[in-house]
Amino acid sequence: MTSPIFTLPARAGIGLKPEHVAGLLEARPSLAFVEVHAENYMGAGGPPHRQLATIREVYPLSVHGVGLSLGGDEPLDLDHLEALAGVVERYEPEQVSEHLAWCRIDGHYLNDLLPIPYTDYSLNLICDHIDQTQTRLKRRILIENPAATLSYAESTMRESDFLIAMVKQSGCGLLLDVNNLFVSDSNLAIGAEDYIAALPGEAIGEIHLAGHHLKQIGNAEIRIDDHGSTVAPEVWSLYRDVIARFGRRPTLIEWDTDVPDLEVLLAEARTADRHAEFASLGGHADVFAS
Amino acid sequence: MSSLRELQRAMRDHAFDRGGTSATAAIADVHAFSPAERLGIHRNATLLGLGMALRASFPVTLRLVGEAFFDHMARDFLIAAPPRDPRMSRLGLEFPAFVGGYPAAAGLPYLSDVARLEVAWTHAYHAAEAAPLPPEALLTFPEERLGEVVLTPLPSLRFVASAYPVAAIWHANQPHHPEPEAISLDAGGEMAVVWRPGDTVRVQALGNGAFTFVMALATGQSLDTAWAGALALAPDFQLIPELQALLTARWFSEARLP
Ligand SMILES: [Fe+2]
Numbered sequence: 305m306t307s308p309i310f311t312l313p314a315r316a317g318i319g320l321k322p323e324h325v326a327g328l329l330e331a332r333p334s335l336a337f338v339e340v341h342a343e344n345y346m347g348a349g350g351p352p353h354r355q356l357a358t359i360r361e362v363y364p365l366s367v368h369g370v371g372l373s374l375g376g377d378e379p380l381d382l383d384h385l386e387a388l389a390g391v392v393e394r395y396e397p398e399q400v401s402e403h404l405a406w407c408r409i410d411g412h413y414l415n416d417l418l419p420i421p422y423t424d425y426s427l428n429l430i431c432d433h434i435d436q437t438q439t440r441l442k443r444r445i446l447i448e449n450p451a452a453t454l455s456y457a458e459s460t461m462r463e464s465d466f467l468i469a470m471v472k473q474s475g476c477g478l479l480l481d482v483n484n485l486f487v488s489d490s491n492l493a494i495g496a497e498d499y500i501a502a503l504p505g506e507a508i509g510e511i512h513l514a515g516h517h518l519k520q521i522g523n524a525e526i527r528i529d530d531h532g533s534t535v536a537p538e539v540w541s542l543y544r545d546v547i548a549r550f551g552r553r554p555t556l557i558e559w560d561t562d563v564p565d566l567e568v569l570l571a572e573a574r575t576a577d578r579h580a581e582f583a584s585l586g587g588h589a590d591v592f593a594s
Numbered sequence: 595m596s597s598l599r600e601l602q603r604a605m606r607d608h609a610f611d612r613g614g615t616s617a618t619a620a621i622a623d624v625h626a627f628s629p630a631e632r633l634g635i636h637r638n639a640t641l642l643g644l645g646m647a648l649r650a651s652f653p654v655t656l657r658l659v660g661e662a663f664f665d666h667m668a669r670d671f672l673i674a675a676p677p678r679d680p681r682m683s684r685l686g687l688e689f690p691a692f693v694g695g696y697p698a699a700a701g702l703p704y705l706s707d708v709a710r711l712e713v714a715w716t717h718a719y720h721a722a723e724a725a726p727l728p729p730e731a732l733l734t735f736p737e738e739r740l741g742e743v744v745l746t747p748l749p750s751l752r753f754v755a756s757a758y759p760v761a762a763i764w765h766a767n768q769p770h771h772p773e774p775e776a777i778s779l780d781a782g783g784e785m786a787v788v789w790r791p792g793d794t795v796r797v798q799a800l801g802n803g804a805f806t807f808v809m810a811l812a813t814g815q816s817l818d819t820a821w822a823g824a825l826a827l828a829p830d831f832q833l834i835p836e837l838q839a840l841l842t843a844r845w846f847s848e849a850r851l852p
Contacts (some may be wrong), residue, residue: 344682349721349722350723351793352720353723371681376602377597377599377602407680409603412610412677412678414636415639415647415677415680416639416643418636421598421620425598453635453636454621454632454633455621455622455624456601457620457622457623458620491625492624521631523626524626526626
């Protein structure tokens with residue numbers, strides 16, 4: 305699998321929401337791509353497919369799976385892999401991605417992307433599942449780092465080491481979610497700067513940006529990744545670090561709860577492009593701190 | 595914890611509030627929060643997230659019982675039957691049966707049938723595309739063989755028969771009705787068809803004869819056989835106006851002789 309690592313334009317795109325389809329088709333704003341969750345297009349037909357088929361004629365497409373449970377310690381759900389392959393064959397997206405996570409065991413789905421322990425065992429497990437998926441889809445996929453609120457006592461590797469080994473062993477690419485990284489770092493002190501410095505930049509095919517919120521539990525606060533607000537200043541700052549180090553990448557603005565008007569998403573995408581442009585020109589100053 | 599699989603099973607049990615307390619031993623005890631608090635965040639994510647998805651799939655059921663009651667019932671359902679499909683469009687296929695046996699909802703005997711109607715709605719919304727028959731389709735057959743004609747239903751077509759006026763309840767509780775009018779349960783049962791002839795899902799109650807007729811056609815019976823069946827149930831059943839209705843309602847995609 306030797307396809308180039310990023311296949312979308314290296315600018316900002318947005319997640320596609322049904323309520324924005326009409327506005328996008330009417331105004332056709334400049335966007336590098338739109339991204340959809342594969343699971344929302346696994347029905348046979350109906351309005352979701354009618355909308356996506358039209359959108360797909362206008363914008364490059366990224367298909368993002370949330371249900372394959374690559375880190376689940378059981379065989380992959382073959383029906384689900386076939387359904388994913390069906391979406392990929394139907395729309396021929398420029399890019400396909402999934403998660404470093406598990407969400408299914410004994411056939412039960414948790415509708416939650418849970419981290420896995422970082423061990424040799426889980427590395428082999430997820431690499432086998434990635435290999436099976438890439439073989440079925442006949443393409444390289446990107447794997448996204450989780451937003452963690454917990455870690456495991458048995459982990460023997462740092463997350464960044466695990467990602468590096470996973471890329472080497474499976475041939476997958478990386479989807480670096482900078483908000484997830486910031487959330488995990490705040491909650492578990494995994495060291496975001498060292499993490500970024502360790503990553504193989506050539507493997508990073510896409511970046512995610514999103515909002516999160518602070519939740520009070522007892523006397524302390526934990527960061528919860530809910531994709532329900534604008535990108536936090538600290539996350540913009542990390543994003544500029546990533547771009548300054550690795551160059552520009554296709555960058556998604558994710559917004560999945562309390563979805564705002566299309567204009568708000570488009571403004572956030574333009575902001576991402578300004579940060580990326582600034583950072584790629586070597587800028588590090590906090591001119592964007594606000 | 596003996597294996598990753600055992601750990602994931604315990605975390606699943608914990609998330610669905612079915613035990614799984616052994617999972618806490620596997621979670622690193624770092625910084626401000628205990629393993630139990632960290633797992634609690636994931637239980638919330640699972641049960642609240644799936645509960646919101648059920649709300650979205652059953653808006654009329656939700657409106658009939660209110661958010662607090664619905665969320666409680668949804669949580670009990672999810673704990674009893676964790677989802678076996680990651681597609682939110684498939685979540686809650688067993689919800690109507692659960693609602694039917696839910697003791698706290700016993701005072702609302704129609705609720706389970708309303709939920710069944712909503713499952714049919716979701717099915718129709720995601721069903722495969724098929725162009726409905728044009729109204730003149732039956733004219734192309736020789737008159738003497740019309741009775742043999744067999745019709746193919748749209749992939750979206752579903753039938754919901756109830757001892758309660760489910761279609762009237764469903765229509766009265768759409769978002770554009772701020773205050774639903776009272777519906778008398780004494781009005782009797784309704785036989786509803788649910789289908790999607792284009793972009794929009796439709797819900798319509800049919801008379802006894804028409805419902806039997808359309809359902810027989812949908813299972814592949816010929817016009818003659820279906821008509822005979824409908825007449826047996828509803829002696830005043832009129833074929834010609836019903837055929838007219840059938841073609842203009844656009845429940846079928848294809849007509850052919852066997
Ligand atoms: Fe993400």
